[in-house]
Amino acid sequence: MAVGGALSSEVINGLGARSDFIAAVPQVDVRRLALSPEETLLFSLVGRAAQISEVIGKSHLAEPRAIAALLALRAKGAIVPARIQKGVASTSNAALGEEVELDEKRKIEILDFEAKLSTSNHFQLLGVPNLASPDEARRAFHELARRFHPDRFFGKNLGSYRSRIENIFRKLTEANETLGDIARRTAYLGAHPELVDIPAMPSVDAVAPRTRTSDDDLRDAERRSRLTRHPYLARSAKVSHLIKRAKESLANGEPSLAFNDLNLAARLDEKNAEVKTLLIEVRKKHDANRSDVEFKKGKELMEAGDNRGALSSFKSAASIDGATPAAHYYTARLAMVTGGDLKEASSHAQKAAEAEPKNAQYREVYARILEQAGMKALARKQFEELLKLDPENAEAKKQLKRRWPF
C-alpha cells in the first residue's frame, strides 16, 4: 500500500492506510442508513472523496471514535476505500516545483484545498455538517481564514500561489456570507435541494414493505429512491409541499409564513404558474399586513417616547409598496426631529404631501424639512402653500419672516 511520506503509515483494519482515500458510494440513500450524528458528520467530511487522515483530523473527534464511525459507515455501505490518483497531482506537479517562499507542506495544503473548491458545497468547504448554523459556519470560517487569508502570506513572493490563495479565501468568504445571511442562505438551500431534508415521497413509503427480501425488490427500491433524489423530482416534491403549506398558512391568516414558503417555491421552480398567481395575491396581503403591523408598532413606540425605534418602524412601514400617506408622514416627521437623513425624510414628506395635498400637517413637515436641508427656495414655496391651507400657522409665519441678523 502506498504511503505518503510525512504521514503516519499506520494501517486501519478495514479501511486501509491513513494516507489512503475513501469515497462516498454514489447515489447512496443516506436517509435509510439511519446514521448517528457522528457518522453524518464524517460522511459529510468525506464529500466525494478524501484522505482518511484528513477526514479524521477535521472531524475534531477523538481518533478512536472517528475511526469507529468510519468503520460503521463502511459497514453500512456509505463509503468505500478508493484508489484515487490524487486529483490535483497531475496539474499541481508543476506548481509544487515552483520556487516561492512557501514550504512543501504549505504548498500541498493550498493545492489540496484549491482542488476541493469546485466539488464542494458551502458546508463542505467550511468543513461543517450540512445545515450547520450560521454561528458554526462563522467559527469554521475564522479557523480557515487563519490558514488561507492573504495577509498570512504578506510580503512574500508567492508566484502562482497568490491567485490560488486569493481564490480560496474568496470562496471561503462567499460560503460564510451566504450561510450567515438568512435571505442568501434560503436562496442557496433553495438552489441546492439535495442539502435540504425533503419530506419523503409517498411512493418511497409504498415500496418500503419488504414482504419478500428478493433482490428485485431491493433494486426497485434503490431505483425509486435514486429517482426521488434526482434534482428535478426532488424539486417538484419540495415545491408541492411548499405550496400546500403556504395555502394552510394563508388559511390560518399568516400571510408572512405563506410568503416565505412561496418565495422559496418560486426560486425552486420559476415557471410554476400556480406559485406565481399565489405569490402575487400573498405579496399584497403580506405587504399590507407588514406595513400595518410596522405602523402600529411605530405609533406605540412613539407614544412610549422611543422616537428612534418608532422611526425605524415607520420607515419600514413606508418602504413597503402601497404604504399609507400617514406612514410617510410619520417617517418624515420623526426623521426630522431625531436628526436623521434629511434627503430621505424630504422624499417621504413629499410623498405624504402629494398624496393628500390639502393636509396642512403634512405640508408643514415637508416645508420644515426642506428648510432644514438648506433648500430655502423650495421650503419657502411650501410655507407659502401652507399659509394658504392654514392662514394661522405660526411656524409658516415665522419662517417667512425670519432673517439672519447680518
Added chain:
Amino acid sequence: MADREPVIGIDLGTTNSVVATVQSNQPVVIRNRTGSNLTPSVLAVSKTGKRLVGQIAKRQAITNPQDTIYASKRLIGRKFSSQQVQEAMKVLSYSVVCGDHDDIKIRMGGKDVSLPELAAMVLAELKLDAEAHFGQPVTKAVITVPAYFNDGQRQATKDAGRIAGLEVLRIVNEPTAAALAYGFGKTVNGKIAVFDLGGGTFDISVLEIGNGVFDVIATGGDTYLGGEDFDNRILEHLVYGFAKEHGVDLRKDRMALQRLKDAAEKAKIELSSSKEVQVNLPFICTPPGGGTALHLQKPLTREKLEELCADLIEKCIAMCDQVLGEAKVKPGDLKEMVLVGGMTRMPKVVEAVKKYFKRDPCKGVHPDEVVALGAAVQAHSLTSEESQVLLLDVTPQSLGVAIAGGYVRRLIPKNTTVPTSTTEVFNTSKDGQTTVKIMVLQGEVEIAHQNELLGEFILTGLREAKRGEVEIEVTFDINSEGIVSVSARDKETGQRQSITVTASGGLTEDELQKIMEEQGDYLLEAKVSEELKTKRGELDAVLKEVSGLLPQVQKLTEGSEFGVDAVSKAVKSIEAARRSLEVGSLSTVTESVDTLNRTLNLFRGVLQRIGNR
C-alpha cells in the same frame, strides 16, 4: 543592525496624530521629540518662511491665522464644489482654493499645496520622531483612516504616505485598529462595538473576536461629524450672541476667528470636567465705525453646550442603531463597548452611549492612543511570522456600476469581507449599441449621480445587435490592499477593458511624482540638519577645550623652536571653527571638527612633554 527593520503604526488624526510600534511584543506609543505622545496635526509657515509642524505650529496659530493649517483631514479626498467644503470654508481661517480637477488646494505661505502634501508633512514629522526613537531609518508604516472614508479619501492618504517617503503597508480603519489594540494579548471571545468620535469623524463598528481573529461584521459612520463640529457650534453661539449685542460679525476677522476657535475648543474641553466656564476674549475687535475695542465675555454652562450639540450626539446614536441593525446584533449581545477619540470624554456622549448600549463602556483603553497602538499591532502582524492576530476587514460602502435610467446596480454590498470579487453579466441597452461606458460608483444611494464616482472606462467594438443581445461580463475585485479594480469583457469576442481605480479629483500620477521629487529635497534637508545639529554640538565642545588650552600652550612654547608657526596655525583654525559654527554647512563643520581634533591632540602632546620635563 541585526534586528528586523522597525515598522510603525500611525494614527493620522484630524486634530492630533500619534505614532506607535510593537516592542518586545507590546504595542507602545513613540513620544515625539518634544516629549509628548500626541502631535497636533497642525502646520504653518512662519513669517520668516519656516515650515512648522505640530505643537510649535499650533502655538503660533493665533498670531498667524492665515498660514496655519488645521483640521485639513476633513477636506482630504473631497471635491471643492461639495457642500461640506463650501460650509467649512465659512469658518476656516486659512484660504481654500480650487485645483485643476475640482480638487482642493490650500494656500499656505503664498503657495498652493494639495491635501496629500499637507498630510505628508505631518507624516514626515512622525517618521522623524520614530527614527529618533529607533536610531535608524523607518520606511514601513500602517496608517489609519476613518472607517467610513471612501476609496478617494483612502487613496489620498496613501499618496500622502508615499510623499512622506513611507511604504504604506496597509490602510486600516480606525475603529478596527482600536479593536485590535483592545483585544491584543487578551483572550476575548465574542462581539464588541467600537464607538469612535474623534476630532473630525465619527465611526461605529461591530466586530466579532475569536482566537485572535478580528472579524468586522458591520461598520458605518459619518466622515463629517466630530469634535470640530462641537467647537463650531460653540463658536457660532458666541458669534451669534456677539452679533446681537454689537452688530459685528466676528467671522469676517481672521484673527478673531482663530481666537474664537481656540476659545471654543478650550471651553468644550473644560466643560467635560466643570459645570461652567467663562469665555474671555478681551479686545476681540474694533467696531466698524472706530472707537474703543470690544471685548467678548460670556459664561457658558455644560447644559448650554449639551443643548447646542444635542442633535450631533443623537446623530451618532442613530448611526449606532443602524449599524447594529446591519450586524444583526442587539445591544445586549455585545460583550464590550469600547470608546475611542477625544470627544468620548464629554459626559453627555458617555451618558448617551450608556443609555443606548445599556452598559458601562470599557475603561481599559486610552481614547487618544488606542488607534495608533492598533495600527502598530497590524503592522507587526503583517510583517512577523509568529503573529497570531488576523484582521478580517470589510468594505464600508457598496460598490456598483451605473445602469440605464441613471440607477445603480450594486455588485459588492457594504460590509463584505475583503479581499473579494464578484462578476455579473449585463446587456446592451440600445439597438445597435457598439460601445458601453462602465461607471464605477461607491455609495448607498439608488440614484447613480448621488454616489461617489470612482472612475469610468469604455468597452468598444461590440457586435451590432438588438438591445439585450450582446452580453458584457463585469468583474469587481477588491484585493487585500483594499484597492478596487474593475474589468469588463465582451462575452462573445472575449475583448477586455479594465481599470484600477485611482484617486479621482486628487493628484494625478505625474503630479504625485513631481511632489515626491520636491519633497525628497525637503526630507534630505530635514535629515541633514539633524546630523548638522549633532556635529555642531561636537564642534562646540572641542572648540571650548582647545581655546581653554591655548593660553597655556602659548605660554609654554614661547621662545622655543617648536612654537611660532604651529601655534599661529592653531589660532587660525580656532577662528575658522568659530565662523563655521555660526554659518557653516555640514561639510565645513565636519572639517572644522577634524582640524580642531588634530590641534587638540597636538596641544595635549605638547603639554605632556613640556610638563614632564
